[in-house]
Every structure is written in C-alpha cells, then in structure tokens.
Amino acid sequence: MxxxxxxxxxxxxxxxxxxxxxxxxxxxxxxxxxxxxxxxxxxxxxxxxxxxxxxxxxxxxxxxxxxxxxxxxxxxxxHASAFQVIGIDVGASHLKLVSTNLNAEIQETLLVKMPNPITAPSFLELLIHSVDTLLEKSQLQKDTILGIGIGMHGLVNPKQGVADYAPNLALRHIPIREKLETAFNLPVEIENDVRAMALGESWFGNGQGIENFICVNVGMGIGAGIILDHKLFTGASFTAGEIGHTTIEIEGPKCSCGNHGCLQALAAGPAIASRVQEEIRLGRESLIAELVHGDVEEITGETVHQAALQGDPLAIEALKNTGRYLGIGVANLINILNPSRIILGGGVSKAGEFILGPMKETVEKRALNSASICEVKLGDFGTAIGAATLVLQKLFMPEYSNGDTRGTERVGLQ
Ligand SMILES: [Zn+2]
Structure with a gap:
C-alpha cells in the first residue's frame, strides 16, 4: 500500500x-x-x-x-530552443522529416524518396537511416531530443506503436516504435498521418483555439482527423475519421477497400484522373490529352488542374464533380459531429476554387449547420509537424496522449 x-x-x-x-x-x-x-x-x-x-x-x-x-x-x-523533436510524415512515395523546437518551429527538413515495392525490414532501415541523416544535417545532440513522432498513412495502432496496414506500401504489421526505440533510445509516438495533421493544426495551425473541428485530407486517398473538445478523437480502435470509405454512391466505382462508391473512389486524386481518362477514351476532346501527349495513362489529378487553369471544359467539369462529391462527404461529417470548422489539406485541395466553390455550395445545401471551411495553415510539412506535436503533447498534456506513457522521464517529468 x-x-x-x-x-x-x-x-x-x-x-x-x-x-x-x-x-x-x-x-x-x-x-x-x-x-x-x-x-x-x-x-x-x-x-x-x-x-x-x-x-x-x-x-x-x-x-x-x-x-x-x-x-x-x-x-x-x-525554453523553446533547449530541446528538439523529430517529426516524420510517411506518405505514399516519400518520407518527410523535420526537426523542430518546442514551439514546433522547423529547424531542418529532409525529403527521402521511398523505393516501391519495399519490404517491412527495408522500410524500417530506411526510416532509421533517414533519422540519422537528419541528425547529422541539423547537428543535433541526441540528449536534447525529446522524441520521434511519426504520421503514417493507413491504419495505425498508436498504443502498440504499430502500423497495422499501409496500403500504398502494401505492408502490414510494421513494428515501428519497437525498432526506432531500439535504434535511438528515444520515445517514439505514432499516429495516422491525417490524425497527426489535425493535431498539428489544432496546436499550431488553423485549428488553434477551436474546440471542435475536422481536418480533411484529399490526396491519393481521403481521410479525416477529428478534434473534439480540443482533443484528437480516435474511436474504439483508432479508425475514426476514415471518411474516404463512407459510401456516397451505392453503384459507384470500385474502391481499393473492395466496396463500391466510396468517397475516395469518387473524389481522391486517382479517381479524378480515371474519370477523365474514361471520357477521353470515349472520344471526348480535351486539352488534357495534349498535356500528356496523347498518353492517357499519364493523366493525374495535377494534369487535370493544369488544364482547368487553361479553361478546358472537361477538366473544369471533372473538378466540379469532385467538389460536389467532397461536399456530400463533408456535409455528412458536419451533420454527424457539428464541428465549427472544416480544414482542408492534401494535393487535391490545391485545385482551389475549381473544387472549393462547388464543394461549399453542396455543403450549404446538405448540411443542417454551417461550418467555416478553410485550408491547412501548416502546408506541405503539416503532417510532419503534427507528428512532432505527438511528442509535444506527451510532454505538455500527457493526459491527452494516446501513446504509451514512457518517455517524459528524460526531462524529469516522471
Ligand atoms: Zn473504400
């Protein structure tokens, strides 16, 4: 006793x-x-x-x-500059690393291209090597680093520190925390990339001071990070916010998850590209075909945006439809959780008014309550900053942390 x-x-x-x-x-x-x-x-x-x-x-x-x-x-x-945190964004094709001070201000960055396909052991080796490179580049003393945070795409178990499923790398059950903690003897926090981005926006971005908001990322896939009462909401098994796989059209196109008509299969970057490819194959005239020199396979969401900027009707129509689908997804979110703000991130959100206009219109029509809609503040390194914030949260607000409780003894907090 x-x-x-x-x-x-x-x-x-x-x-x-x-x-x-x-x-x-x-x-x-x-x-x-x-x-x-x-x-x-x-x-x-x-x-x-x-x-x-x-x-x-x-x-x-x-x-x-x-x-x-x-x-x-x-x-x-x-004493913001006395300690540093490392944040890593594991995306579909690249690792983005940052070292920051205690205010999450970036000190150094590193971008690493990942080979594809890649095995779990070589992925972990690449992660470790990349952290080593960042440490060297930023000339950091390891004893002033408080920890490493990771925002990983796909399904993540923050308690166990494991990436359960990373669809873009086709990998399952990657023991990230265990490997990195052994390699660096530093506490390691891991969370889904969009959830990390939402946390970063909550502490340092356009979600600062906002009690209830949702960060929606639209890129290769679609996901959301939900902040309720200033806290990241993860659900019973850490998949809260997977709006990319909510059904928008029962008979819609097949999704990577196996179902039909998911939001992601209608509005993510690859979905925009494939809708346009189909139209062009059916004989529709478009500047998009010229931009890829007739190689329809080369069309991406980005090409469609380029063509839209030059006034191409097919491109404008494709982005408008994307905006409508996103609007339905966002209106559903607003009706379920009643956030006061929606923060948009990811490559597709860069298409600006072509998508935002029709999206806002649809939200206004279908949501019972209004919510302000804006873009992320933290930009391309937002997920990496959010990943660093996972470590900061453990230091400043341990009761909010979903990870395990070790680590803060480094600075005498335990
Ligand atoms: Zn799906």
Whole structure:
C-alpha cells in the first residue's frame, strides 16, 4: 500500500508539473502567482515544481513583469530552443522529416524518396537511416531530443506503436516504435498521418483555439482527423475519421477497400484522373490529352488542374464533380459531429476554387449547420509537424496522449 501511495504521489506530481508547463506554454511569459491562480495549485507547490522545471531547462526566467503593487514579479517562459523533436510524415512515395523546437518551429527538413515495392525490414532501415541523416544535417545532440513522432498513412495502432496496414506500401504489421526505440533510445509516438495533421493544426495551425473541428485530407486517398473538445478523437480502435470509405454512391466505382462508391473512389486524386481518362477514351476532346501527349495513362489529378487553369471544359467539369462529391462527404461529417470548422489539406485541395466553390455550395445545401471551411495553415510539412506535436503533447498534456506513457522521464517529468 505504501508503495502505491508513493506511486500515486509521483503521478500527481508529474501531472501537476505538466499542467504548470502547459500553462507557461500557453500564457507565458507568466509569473508564479499567475500560474497558481490558473492551476488552482498552492503557491508553495508551484514554487517547488517551477524550481524543478527550471533545473530541467524546459523553462527559463525572462524579463520582469508589471505589477501595480509591490515589486515586479519574475516571469517564466518555455525554453523553446533547449530541446528538439523529430517529426516524420510517411506518405505514399516519400518520407518527410523535420526537426523542430518546442514551439514546433522547423529547424531542418529532409525529403527521402521511398523505393516501391519495399519490404517491412527495408522500410524500417530506411526510416532509421533517414533519422540519422537528419541528425547529422541539423547537428543535433541526441540528449536534447525529446522524441520521434511519426504520421503514417493507413491504419495505425498508436498504443502498440504499430502500423497495422499501409496500403500504398502494401505492408502490414510494421513494428515501428519497437525498432526506432531500439535504434535511438528515444520515445517514439505514432499516429495516422491525417490524425497527426489535425493535431498539428489544432496546436499550431488553423485549428488553434477551436474546440471542435475536422481536418480533411484529399490526396491519393481521403481521410479525416477529428478534434473534439480540443482533443484528437480516435474511436474504439483508432479508425475514426476514415471518411474516404463512407459510401456516397451505392453503384459507384470500385474502391481499393473492395466496396463500391466510396468517397475516395469518387473524389481522391486517382479517381479524378480515371474519370477523365474514361471520357477521353470515349472520344471526348480535351486539352488534357495534349498535356500528356496523347498518353492517357499519364493523366493525374495535377494534369487535370493544369488544364482547368487553361479553361478546358472537361477538366473544369471533372473538378466540379469532385467538389460536389467532397461536399456530400463533408456535409455528412458536419451533420454527424457539428464541428465549427472544416480544414482542408492534401494535393487535391490545391485545385482551389475549381473544387472549393462547388464543394461549399453542396455543403450549404446538405448540411443542417454551417461550418467555416478553410485550408491547412501548416502546408506541405503539416503532417510532419503534427507528428512532432505527438511528442509535444506527451510532454505538455500527457493526459491527452494516446501513446504509451514512457518517455517524459528524460526531462524529469516522471
Ligand atoms: Zn473504400
């Protein structure tokens, strides 16, 4: 019993420390007295825990604040540059790596092309080699790195740290955490790529301060990351947000999942390309055919966008239909979860008004409540920044973390 009490005291202490740390992150520079007010902790507790945070170098004292009575208080802020985090986006064809400071500001980036096909062991080797390259490139000391976060496409189990199914690499059950933790002796967090992107937008992007929003990524596939009450919602087995596989047309085209008429089979990049290819094969005249010099197989979503910019009717029509399908998917999301904002990311969203216009129109018609619709703020490295945020979340808000609870002892939080 005694050891149990010691254990719960330790846990309480580390949670209180994270709580203080997070208040300093959100409201710093801030005085000890203000922290006590905001956290409802006693001033002596705050003083003790702040002393430990100062000793760990996570927090530093900054300028003096203002006070109407008595002497000016010493202000505290996060020592953002004292530690780094590594974030990795595992997409369909590339690895994108970033190293960031504690504010998720990018210090260094690395883009690595993945061979395809690839086996699970060579994929893991490539991941490890890429992290090594990034460390070298950014001349980081390993003892100031707090952890590695990974946003992986497909189905992911963040608790076990395993990528269950990565469709674009045709791989299953990749033990990412186990391999990377062994290789680097650093805590490793893993989450689905779109879910990571949503978390990044929530902390540092267009979702900042928004209680309920949904990040929808439209690229090679379609997925969503759902933030409810400022927290990433993952569902019972981590697949919440797989809107790409919701049925939009019962008799629609076949999807990679085996069903027919999924949103992804109608509105993702490859779906736009294949609809256009079919029309051209049936004899429809279009600038798109010229752009690929008659090789219809070479048509991509990007080619269609290029043609639309030059006024090609087929291209404009294809993107308009895509916008309508997306609008139906998004309206369904709004009707189920009533978010106040939808944030769009991914390659297809770059087609701008050609898709956004008809999409917004459809949403207005079909959703019972309105939600503002905007694009992601964090751009091409958004998923990698989101992956880094997984590690930051474990440090600042461990109670929100879906990963395991190890790791934060590096900075004395456990
Ligand atoms: Zn499907």
């Amino acid at each position: 005694a050891s149990g009490m010691v254990g719960s005291f330790q846990l309480m202490k580390s949670l209180n420390k994270s709580l203080i740390l997070n208040v300093i992150r959100l409201d710093g520079p801030i005085s000890r007295a203000e922290i006590a007010k905001k956290t409802n902790l006693t001033p002596p507790t705050v003083t003790n825990l702040v002393a430990e945070l100062l000793a760990s170098n996570l927090v530093i004292e900054s300028d003096l604040g203002t006070s109407s009575v008595g002497r000016k208080p010493i202000m505290l802020r996060i």
